Amino acid sequence: MRGDRSTLLESTSVCRRAAPVSGTARRADGTSPAHRAACAQRGGAGEQSLLDWDNRRGGGQSVEWSFDRLSHDWLMRFVEHRIGDPRILRLIRKWLKAGVMEDGALTQAETGTPQGAVISSLLANVYLHYVFDLWVQQWCHRQARGNMIVVRYADDIVLGFELLADAERFLSEMRLRMEPFGLSVHPHKTRLIEFGRHAARRRAKRGLGKPETFNFLGFTHICGNTRRGKFALQRMTRRDRMQLALRRLREQLHRIRHQAIPQQGARLRQVLRGYFAYHAVPTNARRLSTFRHYVISSWLRSLRRRSQKDSISWARIRRLADQWLPLPRIPHPWPEQRFAVTHPRWEPGA
DSSP: OOSOTTOOOOOOOSSTTOOOOOOOOOSOOSOSSOEEEOOOOOSSSOOOEEEEEOOTTTTOOSBOOOGGGOBHHHHHHHHHHHOOOHHHHHHHHHHHTOOEEETTEEEOOSBSOOTTOTTHHHHHHHHHIIIIIHHHHHHHHHTOOSOEEEEEETTEEEEEESSHHHHHHHHHHHHHHHGGGTOOBOTTTEEEEEOSTTHHHHHHHTTOOSOOOEEETTEEEEEEEOTTSOEEEEEEEOHHHHHHHHHHHHHHHHHTTTSOHHHHHHHHHHHHHHHHHHHOOTTOHHHHHHHHHHHHHHHHHHHHTTOTTOOOOHHHHHHHHHHHSOOOOOOSOOHHHHTOOOOGGGSTTO
C-alpha cells in the first residue's frame, strides 16, 4: 500500500469461528494470512483514522450477529450464485434445517446455522463475502476520497482511512448495509481512533496523550518508534491472552505434577514451541521472554508442591529450563519483507 505502510486496521468479528478466506491483496502491513479487499489507491499521506471494533472489553463481538441470526434465504441466494449442483444445494439446506439438540430436545430455527456444525464457519464466510467484502470493495472505488485499506481475517475486520470524513461516512453507511442481512454494529465497542505515522505528533499538538492501541489477531498494535526515533508499528502479545495461556498451562502442570521431570519438560517444550511459532514476531521479543519466565516460575511452583519436603531451587529449575525449554527467537520476517511481492493486479494498468 502506498503511503503509511505501518498503519494497521482492526476490528473484531462480524461472525464467529469463520474460516480464513483468500482475496485480492494490496500492500499489507502486519498480519499473516488475511483477506484484503481491493481498495482505492491515491497519492498522499498514509492512513490517519482507524475504524476499530474493539474486543478488549469483555471479549465479545463488535458486530451484533451470531449464527442464529443468519438469513437462510439470503445465504442460499449467495451459495446459488457460485454453485449450480442441486445436490449440493439440497445438502446445504438440510444442514441449515438440522437444528440443535439441547437437553434431549431438538430445536429448529428458521434463521441461523447449527451451532458447532462443521459447515457453519464456511457458510458464515460465504455470507460475509457477499454482505461485506464485495460491498466494501465497491465503496473503496466509488466513495473513498483518500487511501483506504481493509483487512478481514475470518471474523476479524480492520479498516484504515486516510481521511476522517471517509471513516465517519463509511461507518454510517455500513450500518445501513448490514440491517437487511440481520447484522448490526455494536454501539459500545465500535470506535474511531487516530493511528499511524503522524498520529503521535498530531495528538501532541492538540494536547492529547499517546495514540490509542488496538487488538487484532491476538496482538496489541502500538504506535511506537525505532531507536533512531522513526515511526514503527509495534506488535505485542495481548496481555489478557498471555494470562489466559499461563492459566491453562498451570492447570496442565497441576494434572501432570507427579509425572517424571523429563515428561513434564517435553510437554512444556511443546507448549512453548507452539506459542512461539505464532507470537514470535518482530517487536514482541520482550513479551516472549516474559512468558517463558512465568512458565519457569509456574513449573518451579508445581514441582515444589509435589511434596512438603521438596525444596527444588531456582538454580536447578534454571538448569532444567535450559535443558528442556527453548529460548525465544524471532523467525517471522518484518511485514515489508513478508509482503514484498509483485502481482499483475497491483500494477496501475492492470
